[in-house]
Amino acid sequence: MPxxxxxxxxxxxxxxxxxxxxxxxxxxIVGLMALxxxxxxxxxPMLGLDKRKAHNIDEQRRKDRVKKNFDKTRK
Numbered sequence: 001m002p003x004x005x006x007x008x009x010x011x012x013x014x015x016x017x018x019x020x021x022x023x024x025x026x027x028x029i030v031g032l033m034a035l036x037x038x039x040x041x042x043x044x045p046m047l048g049l050d051k052r053k054a055h056n057i058d059e060q061r062r063k064d065r066v067k068k069n070f071d072k073t074r075k
Contacts, residue, residue, distance in 0.1 A: 003036045 010029050013021035044050050 003032065003039070007032050007036060 007029060010021065010024070010032070013019075014024050014026065014029060
């Protein structure tokens with residue numbers, strides 16, 4: 001996510017010609033976009049980072065459900 005924010009900020013700074021970013025080549029920004037694309041489409045799934053987040057959410061849901069049902073049976 002930080003790379004997406006950086007790309008958006010660089011686009012805005014370059015477009016509005018702020019300070020030294022006015023001289024920045026658009027190719028640097030396009031390069032960052034390509035890097036972000038490669039990360040989100042290939043590297044993140046290859047490393048399993050996208051599945052790990054979903055697994056953590058499912059695990060927390062399961063724990064909450066077990067705790068809720070256990071508390072019901074104790075009462």
